[in-house]
Amino acid sequence: MKLAAALLATSVLFFTATAQDTRRGSVPPPPKGPTPKAVDGHPDFTGYWRDDGNAHPHGNIGKDLPGFKLPFTAAGEAAHKFNVEHTVDPESRCLPGSIPREDAGDGGFQLLQVTGTTVFLYQYGTFRVIPTDGRKHTEDPDPSYFGEEIGSWDGNTFVIDSVAFKDVNTWADENADPVSESRHVVERWSRPDVGNLHLELLIEDPKFYKEPIHFQRSWVLAPGRETREEACTENNIDVSAGHLGPGPGSIRADGTRGYDTLAPLPPPPSKSNPAQTILPPGVKNLN
Numbered sequence: 001m002k003l004a005a006a007l008l009a010t011s012v013l014f015f016t017a018t019a020q021d022t023r024r025g026s027v028p029p030p031p032k033g034p035t036p037k038a039v040d041g042h043p044d045f046t047g048y049w050r051d052d053g054n055a056h057p058h059g060n061i062g063k064d065l066p067g068f069k070l071p072f073t074a075a076g077e078a079a080h081k082f083n084v085e086h087t088v089d090p091e092s093r094c095l096p097g098s099i100p101r102e103d104a105g106d107g108g109f110q111l112l113q114v115t116g117t118t119v120f121l122y123q124y125g126t127f128r129v130i131p132t133d134g135r136k137h138t139e140d141p142d143p144s145y146f147g148e149e150i151g152s153w154d155g156n157t158f159v160i161d162s163v164a165f166k167d168v169n170t171w172a173d174e175n176a177d178p179v180s181e182s183r184h185v186v187e188r189w190s191r192p193d194v195g196n197l198h199l200e201l202l203i204e205d206p207k208f209y210k211e212p213i214h215f216q217r218s219w220v221l222a223p224g225r226e227t228r229e230e231a232c233t234e235n236n237i238d239v240s241a242g243h244l245g246p247g248p249g250s251i252r253a254d255g256t257r258g259y260d261t262l263a264p265l266p267p268p269p270s271k272s273n274p275a276q277t278i279l280p281p282g283v284k285n286l287n
Contacts, residue, residue: 027053030195030220035156040115043156043191048226049219050108052196057255058106059174061203061215068255070177076208079178083171084247090169092244094232096126096145099162099185100203100215104173108219110227111197118151118158121227130160137163143181145170160187172203175257176248180207195221 027050038044055063062068072080091097097105102122110121120128132151141148141164148164167181183205190198201215251257269275 033194035191035193042153044113045111045191046113048110048222049197050222051106052218052220055217059104060255061104061173071210073210083176086246088244088246095169098145098170101173103201124232158189178208180205182207
C-alpha cells in the first residue's frame with residue numbers, strides 16, 4: 001500500500017512537471033544519419049518521437065504569434081471564456097486530445113508506417129489511423145475527435161488532411177483555446193534525417209478565428225522507447241474525486257500555464273486510514 005501511495009504521488013508530480021515546458025538542453029541529441037526509406041520509396045517515419053525541447057511555450061497553438069495572441073472572432077472569444085470558466089479539461093477526464101492539441105503538447109508518440117496506413121500511438125491509449133491508399137473524404141463523414149483523416153504524399157512530405165470533428169469536449173490546446181466542428185486541419189510531416197521529425201500545421205476555423213493559424217515544431221527520435229499500456233481511468237482521482245476545476249489554470253506571461261497552488265495529496269493508506277477503491281460516479285462496488 002505504501003508503494004502504491006508513493007507511485008501515486010510520483011505520477012501526480014510527473015504530470016504536474018510535464019505541464020510545464022521541456023527544459024532547453026535537457027533532451028539527448030538524436031541519432032545521426034540519412035532518412036530511412038520505406039518499401040514504397042517514401043521516407044519511413046516509424047519510431048518513437050519525443051519533444052526536441054525547442055517548442056516554447058508547449059501546449060499553445062499561438063506560440064509563434066506576437067504575445068501568443070490568437071485572432072479570435074467574437075464567437076471564439078466567447079468560447080474561450082466559457083472553456084476557462086466552465087469546462088474541465090477533456091484530457092484530464094480521459095477523453096482523446098484531438099487535433100491540433102496532440103500536435104501542440106509535449107507528450108511523445110510512436111509512429112508505425114506500413115503500406116497504405118500510418119498509425120500514431122499516444123499516451124492514455126489514444127491512437128490515430130491514417131489511410132494513405134488514395135481515398136478521398138466521404139460526402140458526410142461522422143464527426144469524431146480526430147476527424148476524418150486522409151493521408152497522401154507530396155514528394156517526401158506526408159500530408160494529413162482532416163475534417164469532420166466533434167464540437168464538444170475538445171480543446172485546441174492546453175490553454176483551453178476553442179475549436180469548432182467546422183475546422184479544417186492540414187499537417188505536413190517531414191523527416192529531414194534519421195533523428196528528426198518536423199511538422200508544419202495549418203488550422204482553419206473561421207467560426208472561432210479570423211484567419212488561419214500556422215504552427216510548427218519538431219521532435220527527435222528516441223531509440224528503444226515505445227508507447228506503453230496506460231489505463232487513464234484506473235485509480236484516476238482526477239476523474240472520480242471531483243476535485244478538478246474548470247479551465248487550464250493560470251496562463252503566465254511567458255505563455256506557459258498550470259496550477260501554481262496544488263491541492264494536497266491524500267494521506268497514504270494506513271491501518272487507521274485503509275485504502276479505498278475509487279469508482280466513477282454512479283458505479284457501485286459489488287464486493
